[in-house]
Amino acid sequence: MSLVLLSLAALCQGALSQEPTIQCGSENGPSPEWLVSHTLTPGDLRDLRVEPVVTKSSSILMNISWILRADASIRFLKATKICVSGKSNVQSYGCVRCNYTEAFQTQTRPSGGKWTFSYIGFSVELNTQYFIGAHNIPNANMNDDSPSLSVNFTSPGCLDHLMKYKTQCIQAGRSVLNGWLPLLLAPLAALWMLAVGICLLRRHERISTSFPTTTLLPPIKVLVVYPPEICFHHTVCNFTEFLQNHCRSEVILDKWQRKKIAEMGLVQWLTTQKQAAEKVIFLLSNDVNPVCDGTCGKSKGSHHENAQDLFPLAFNLFCSDLRSQTHLQKYLVVYFREAETKDDYNALNVCPRYYLMKDAAALCTKLLHAERQALVGKRLKACHSLSSV
Template sequence: MQSYSCVRCDYTETFQSQTRPSGGKWTFSYEGFAVEPSTLYFIGAHNIPNANMNEDSPSLSVNFTSPGCLDHVMKYKKQCIEAGSLWDPNITACKKNETMVEVNFTTSSLGNTYNVLILHDMSMPLGFSQVLENKLTRTSVAILVEGSESEGAVVQLTPYFHTCAPDCIRRQGTVVPCSETSPPANKRSMLGDWLPLISVLLVATWVLAVGIYLTWRQERSSKTSFPTTNMLLPLIKVLVVYPSEICFPHTVCRFTDFLQNHCRSEVILERWQTKKIAEMGPVQWLATQKQAADKVVFLLSSDAHSLCDSACRQNKDGARENSQDLFPLAFNLFCSDFSTQAHLRKYLVVYLDGADIQGDYKALSACPQYRLMKDATAFHTELLRAARNMSMKKRSRACHGGCSLL
């Protein structure tokens, strides 16, 4: 299916020269086109009127393929999660005999149908089976195969989830020989000769393990560990605000992964809501997210452009330059809360790579401050405390609502 979108951009000021003051070519950008994952787009730009007749071309065009659901940012989007981007089937397959292959994998609650196909050289089908399961569990299926070439063949698992069937993300595994359940007779006699030595080694290993454990107990206070997260706690909404000079892929995305994977957090980032910001305006968007968020994190880092410029040079004209820096605006909107202790608990300052508060943002020193990874445990505990408070408030509201009906 083909679709078309067109935007006209008018220049509000007269160009004083054909090049930028720095000497480079003028560059222009536009944000707002909605795209589908893993889709090829033809993008064309046309200058009206022609710049120089019979000299410069008035149009440019490129082909662009949008990132798929396995991209490190896209995989956390709702559409991709429902398509199985976070599903790990952990496929194992082994050849039991010349005509039988056993395939094991973990199902998902997103769907109830799975097609298992065994392929030789990714082209010739050797066997097929369909599995029906509507809950999260470990399942096993024995598949009859044709020929003796199943060892090393590819197992292709196709899920049929509710939102993406039949085009959901396919997963693959490899057929290996099944492990033997009992050793051959000649190996048993060799094993008997080695039993005394094995016993001595086991005792020595046990003594060594006890020594290591006792040493670890004495030093565990210096180790960074995360308390076990209660999976029954609700997700807490965290608004992350950061200066524009921080490298988004290496710093912001990794910090976001830390919040989502270890702190049961639903992260709010302006980079992920550019369309809403364009519709609402940055001030209204920040005010709305402040009300919705349980915590607001000011993220500071000293990496500046060093890491980003060396590793992301190919994207220097990309999203980082085009995104709007909301850090100063957020600071000015929220700083009035810093003088009230009740409101101050909502805000946290997180330092990375030895950063510190500088310049016009000294008021942030009133907020609770954490340095990662040195204060990772304390930061993790603070977020979980917010989640527990949220859960207690919900229970309290439910109780008052139930009592009022009596």
């Protein structure tokens, strides 16, 4: 009798258990799980699709749907992160994180179908190229292959049956017509568009909170300065790639702006870039790689001469900022091995120092914190300008 009761209780509990759903919110920086090492992580997605949809407020948003891969690693799945970048007259970037409300107990739905989810968000603009990438969380550990899935999507113009509901297309009106008919219908069309605009505005105000919005933060500008003995291809390029891919940084290098340096002069270029950058990183290493000499070259007019001229100039600008604590916070020192700074540049010891790859997570956190501070500073400056009008 007891065995029968236990079996019935198990069946009832299984019937009452809820299937996982998603709760989505904005997450533009790196996920917290990226900073922690995981023994086991989930695999990649099986499918990712994107299509535009019209909301009740006549807004055009992306309907992003994905299918989970049916394997044993689904038990370790906590969330799925989706990032969207748009390229048109204005570039945009934003990410959303969708947490699963329940742990996955089975590789497929109890009904036998695959686990499928969808998220509606990210505004679709006219004639814009979008790159949509998605990966599961917790993601792969640092220096491991990170499984992800991506698709491209290009939005059409006003002639599309969905995009015609965009405000720009509605304001353009009745253009497909020609001859005398537009002249007769112009007053009526103007009144109709005004009424539609007022109606859409009121409806948009009532239900605009139904869909989450994503704040698109610009990447932080980082000026990287390095001494001539560091190999550009083996060290500087790898470090630059790390900043761009993991720390949301827009890197400024003299190697990439030779034309501007020739036009402005090295001193003027360096002063301008130092003022524009939120952070200045002195990249140091006492490890001289013999392979580097053949790759980078030391011939007349080579990049070694430019780096040799740039590093002392950057160090002199740093020394001029030693008396200002505000300016001094802009500088960081990054090492590829633990070693003291040379006597000629021992003044850099007052700067925060990081060792790669041991302090990679801390370095990214520092740069992302500077990104938020820069955004707050721009908002405060804008508010001050409005209040003084």
